Amino acid sequence: MTQTNCVSPASSTNFSTTDPSNMSLQLRFAQLQMTLAETAKQGALDYMDQIEKIQAEQQEVANLLQQARQLQADAKAGNGNCSWDKHASVMTPEMVAYMDANGLAYDKTGGDYVHNVDEWEVAITSLKAQQDQLGTNTQQMMVYIQDFMGQYNSYLQGANSSVQQSNQTLADLARLR
Numbered sequence: 001m002t003q004t005n006c007v008s009p010a011s012s013t014n015f016s017t018t019d020p021s022n023m024s025l026q027l028r029f030a031q032l033q034m035t036l037a038e039t040a041k042q043g044a045l046d047y048m049d050q051i052e053k054i055q056a057e058q059q060e061v062a063n064l065l066q067q068a069r070q071l072q073a074d075a076k077a078g079n080g081n082c083s084w085d086k087h088a089s090v091m092t093p094e095m096v097a098y099m100d101a102n103g104l105a106y107d108k109t110g111g112d113y114v115h116n117v118d119e120w121e122v123a124i125t126s127l128k129a130q131q132d133q134l135g136t137n138t139q140q141m142m143v144y145i146q147d148f149m150g151q152y153n154s155y156l157q158g159a160n161s162s163v164q165q166s167n168q169t170l171a172d173l174a175r176l177r
Contacts, residue, residue, distance in 0.1 A: 026166035037155035044148035072120035
């Protein structure tokens, strides 16, 4: 039996350069466990990237919601930015683009983007629902990340245990000689 380039369990083992035909079954199992751990780690990292994108979108929605509330308050106070009705405000082009791109509802009465206080409620409600949905998606992805991290830890523990068993077997064989 040939000892592979495995050293103590506390140090790293480079399985990728080890010839599988010279490995013990325990070290092959450890190699499989390390591969599965890497897959779980990559899954967690993928979800973390998605969460980062969702959080950026959440910030965008929060800003749009703040704008919508301010435009509604301006319309209510008679300080709206509509040239023909000071009790109405015009949606910003960014707000229109985001809401159209995401299929969010807003009042389209008059075929323009001018809203009175009541019409703003439709847009605000729609933006709040989008914000809630993004928050729910983030929470669900965090649950997935926790699952992947549990798998990762389990696979690493399995690999470590297998390497320890292999080392113990080799040590026992050496004592018998």
